Amino acid sequence: MLRVEDTAAVEFSTELLAKCSEIISRYPEGKQKSALLPILHEVQAVFGWLSANSMDKVAEILNIKDIEVYEVATFYTQYFLKPQGKYVLEVCRTGPCCLVGAEKLMEYIGEKLGVKENEATADGLFSYRGVECLAACGYAPVLQIGPEYTFYENLTPESVDKLIEELKSK
Amino acid sequence: MGRKLLLEHINVPGINTFKVYREKGGYRSVEKALKTMSTDEVVEEVKKSGLRGRGGAGFPTGMKWSFLAKPEGVARYLVCNADESEPGTFKDRYLMTHIPHALIEGMITSSYALGAHTSYIYVRGEMMPQIRILEKAIAEAKEAGFLGKNILGTGYDLELYVQPGAGAYICGEETALLESLEGKRGNPRIKPPFPAIAGLYGCPTVVNNVETIAAVVPIINDGGEEYAKIGIGRSTGTKLISASGNINKPGVYEIEMGITVEDFIYSDEYCGGIANGKRLKAVVAGGSSVPILPANLILNLANGEKRLMSYESLSEGGFITGTMLGSGGFIAFDEDQSVVRNTWNFARFYAHESCGQCSPCREGTGWMEKVLHSIVNGTGRPSDMDLLVNVAKQIEGNTICPLGDAAAWPVASAIRHFRDEFQWYVDNPELSQKQNYGLAHYADPLPVLETIEN
Numbered sequence: 115m116l117r118v119e120d121t122a123a124v125e126f127s128t129e130l131l132a133k134c135s136e137i138i139s140r141y142p143e144g145k146q147k148s149a150l151l152p153i154l155h156e157v158q159a160v161f162g163w164l165s166a167n168s169m170d171k172v173a174e175i176l177n178i179k180d181i182e183v184y185e186v187a188t189f190y191t192q193y194f195l196k197p198q199g200k201y202v203l204e205v206c207r208t209g210p211c212c213l214v215g216a217e218k219l220m221e222y223i224g225e226k227l228g229v230k231e232n233e234a235t236a237d238g239l240f241s242y243r244g245v246e247c248l249a250a251c252g253y254a255p256v257l258q259i260g261p262e263y264t265f266y267e268n269l270t271p272e273s274v275d276k277l278i279e280e281l282k283s284k
Numbered sequence: 285m286g287r288k289l290l291l292e293h294i295n296v297p298g299i300n301t302f303k304v305y306r307e308k309g310g311y312r313s314v315e316k317a318l319k320t321m322s323t324d325e326v327v328e329e330v331k332k333s334g335l336r337g338r339g340g341a342g343f344p345t346g347m348k349w350s351f352l353a354k355p356e357g358v359a360r361y362l363v364c365n366a367d368e369s370e371p372g373t374f375k376d377r378y379l380m381t382h383i384p385h386a387l388i389e390g391m392i393t394s395s396y397a398l399g400a401h402t403s404y405i406y407v408r409g410e411m412m413p414q415i416r417i418l419e420k421a422i423a424e425a426k427e428a429g430f431l432g433k434n435i436l437g438t439g440y441d442l443e444l445y446v447q448p449g450a451g452a453y454i455c456g457e458e459t460a461l462l463e464s465l466e467g468k469r470g471n472p473r474i475k476p477p478f479p480a481i482a483g484l485y486g487c488p489t490v491v492n493n494v495e496t497i498a499a500v501v502p503i504i505n506d507g508g509e510e511y512a513k514i515g516i517g518r519s520t521g522t523k524l525i526s527a528s529g530n531i532n533k534p535g536v537y538e539i540e541m542g543i544t545v546e547d548f549i550y551s552d553e554y555c556g557g558i559a560n561g562k563r564l565k566a567v568v569a570g571g572s573s574v575p576i577l578p579a580n581l582i583l584n585l586a587n588g589e590k591r592l593m594s595y596e597s598l599s600e601g602g603f604i605t606g607t608m609l610g611s612g613g614f615i616a617f618d619e620d621q622s623v624v625r626n627t628w629n630f631a632r633f634y635a636h637e638s639c640g641q642c643s644p645c646r647e648g649t650g651w652m653e654k655v656l657h658s659i660v661n662g663t664g665r666p667s668d669m670d671l672l673v674n675v676a677k678q679i680e681g682n683t684i685c686p687l688g689d690a691a692a693w694p695v696a697s698a699i700r701h702f703r704d705e706f707q708w709y710v711d712n713p714e715l716s717q718k719q720n721y722g723l724a725h726y727a728d729p730l731p732v733l734e735t736i737e738n
């Protein structure tokens with residue numbers, strides 16, 4: 115759901131605005147709405163999530179109605195409509211991964227972080243959630259971390275421990 | 285060793301760069317097509333090759349291309365479907381990661397054939413690393429004069445862009461993909477009109493899978509007839525199979541169509557047999573949407589002959605004893621796996637991914653998920669299996685897009701072939717929470733490995 119109560123003003127940097135213009139140039143004249151999904155990814159990469167104000171700004175840039183942006187942001191699972199942990203561990207929970215232990219691994223991550231799915235740890239660093247098949251079933255279990263969606267394959271409890279330590283010390 | 289057309293050079297160091305790819309003979313198909321062939325001749329070669337769409341439906345590519353409307357003064361588009369979200373399928377990711385120029389080359393040659401001057405590769409948003417790889421490959425190809433204005437001095441112009449999705453299985457369906465590319469929710473369109481008449485921005489459009497487009501390269505280099513010599517019957521050429529689950533060597537394999545399923549599973553060239561010395565219980569051969577088969581039926585046809593890795597052989601027996609090649613997502617289940625649990629998992633997936641436009645799909649997928657969930661958790665009722673079959677029937681064929689069928693088939697086939705396992709869950713609510721049903725009579729009938737020569 116949209117968090118309309120979040121009213122903090124957002125400012126798009128000149129880099130971000132330049133990126134938006136570059137993306138818009140990929141489509142024919144008048145078809146700038148096509149830039150919506152890629153621009154939302156860019157905005158989320160900067161702010162960590164999509165606030166109502168940031169979406170309104172995108173609507174303004176694309177010269178479309180605010181609701182057209184909300185419709186899209188609420189349909190696609192990659193967009194976060196509220197603030198997240200700094201690192202969101204997205205673990206595949208679909209059939210092929212489960213054949214080789216994805217469910218147990220997700221339980222392990224939950225215990226390790228001491229939070230429920232979609233909750234952030236107290237230090238704000240981590241959260242985790244189950245996602246659907248990531249097209250890496252042969253390297254299962256797998257998880258990814260945005261905004262560049264870095265991939266971690268053939269996971270074990272040990273490799274998860276290591277990953278979490280590495281991210282903490284970054 | 286089978287012939288490799290797509291993955292021949294996959295292990296060459298640096299093959300992901302333009303330079304090395306070119307040294308290995310890359311971009312010849314662009315030179316040949318643009319300099320020596322008319323657009324119709326390119327389409328004709330693809331027709332002769334017998335190539336069928338590798339995205340799942342298996343529709344003949346040359347025929348699809350020849351349906352493209354060509355009204356004067358209207359732009360035409362080629363859109364590559366790199367949404368790859370069908371559970372069990374990971375070949376497109378593999379190809380784009382390791383040999384991205386194969387896709388870029390195929391896009392240029394194919395765009396030329398279709399008369400497109402702007403083309404898009406729609407990549408699922410989770411594949412950000414692959415998006416970066418493709419963007420780099422496009423920049424390299426442009427730098428070398430294979431993209432942009434007046435390509436190789438032939439007067440042909442083409443711009444190629446990568447478009448990210450944002451997490452939605454349904455955007456793999458071609459009309460949902462086009463909606464998404466237009467910056468909207470991924471709701472499939474009612475057909476007709478088909479994209480060949482009114483696709484992206486209402487203009488004539490061809491949507492093809494990554495592997496389909498990459499296969500155009502060897503077809504133009506060697507000729508459609510050469511390509512058609514590989515394979516069996518109407519299953520020509522090679523196919524990328526994504527192999528996962530309980531096998532010794534999961535991964536992506538390029539096979540010549542027509543090898544036996546047995547060879548694919550047990551030989552060292554491919555999956556290397558079932559992992560941990562266990563036995564095979566079941567296989568989903570073409571991605572999560574196709575019917576699941578018990579070991580004995582995936583290895584052999586109902587008449588006892590060996591089943592082959594081809595469109596025809598995998599579907600032999602219809603839905604009574606057969607399945608489909610689909611997208612080539614080959615998922616193997618060993619004796620310790622629960623078919624019931626996996627069926628619930630897939631049902632959950634489809635309920636989650638339904639776009640919600642049509643009520644049979646929206647309500648039916650959710651209902652099946654709930655019923656299966658209760659069976660898995662030991663609170664199922666004896667009438668549930670019939671109920672599930674009934675709900676699946678109500679969905680099948682009654683929806684705007686094939687996601688409804690894709691959700692119905694796995695459930696219907698699991699109950700058809702593994703009904704006693706479902707029954708066991710219902711009859712043994714407590715035991716089923718502690719123990720697996722096991723192999724039962726689904727066992728692979730083979731004296732494993734002895735019959736296979738490598």
Ligand SMILES: Cc1cc2nc3c(=O)[nH]c(=O)nc-3n(C[C@H](O)[C@H](O)[C@H](O)COP(=O)(O)O)c2cc1C
Nearest residue numbers: 337338339365367368369456457458492493496686
């Ligand atoms: C629910 C659903 C999901 C699909 N997902 C994909 C996909 O991820 N990749 C793909 O190439 N085709 C997918 N398809 C098939 C496409 O609709 C379309 O048939 C295909 O892209 C055509 O290309 P081809 O002829 O080269 O196979 C999907 C179809 C449905 C109904």
Ligand code: SF4
Nearest residue numbers: 639641642645683685
């Ligand atoms: S069948 Fe399902 S996914 Fe397809 S259009 Fe209908 S509701 Fe959407």
Ligand code: FES
Nearest residue numbers: 206211248250251
């Ligand atoms: S099922 Fe996990 S990546 Fe495919």
